Amino acid sequence: MPRTTRGSTAQKRRAKMQSFASGARGAHSTLSRVIAQEIRRALASAHRDRVRQKRDFRRLWITRLNGVIRKNAVFNSYSQLIYNLYKEQLVLNRKMLAQMAISNKNCLYTIYSYLK
Numbered sequence: 001m002p003r004t005t006r007g008s009t010a011q012k013r014r015a016k017m018q019s020f021a022s023g024a025r026g027a028h029s030t031l032s033r034v035i036a037q038e039i040r041r042a043l044a045s046a047h048r049d050r051v052r053q054k055r056d057f058r059r060l061w062i063t064r065l066n067g068v069i070r071k072n073a074v075f076n077s078y079s080q081l082i083y084n085l086y087k088e089q090l091v092l093n094r095k096m097l098a099q100m101a102i103s104n105k106n107c108l109y110t111i112y113s114y115l116k
Contacts (some may be wrong), residue, residue: 059100068101074112084115 021035066078075081100107
């Protein structure tokens with residue numbers, strides 16, 4: 001009886017894992033167990049950092065808005081601006097407000113005059 005080779009599924013899985021770790025050095029690109037650990041760690045970091053990136057951008061927009069508001073004496077603070085926007089039911093997100101504050105200050109003054 002001829003000898004059969006086995007493990008084609010496992011070999012395909014390991015080859016797929018190695019394609020993920022193609023840029024790594026040493027054991028991190030050759031040993032299956034280490035590659036699997038690195039992939040798990042990389043995917044966890046990617047997920048965590050996607051959430052963190054959203055948080056960081058929101059902080060950046062708030063900081064930009066607060067700086068422009070205080071510098072130009074539009075409002076006393078960022079929180080008052082947001083409170084008045086919600087009170088008047090103006091739906092503008094922080095990203096758009098920060099973009100307007102930096103590129104077109106006249107638009108921010110128009111919003112300010114509407115809120116008063």
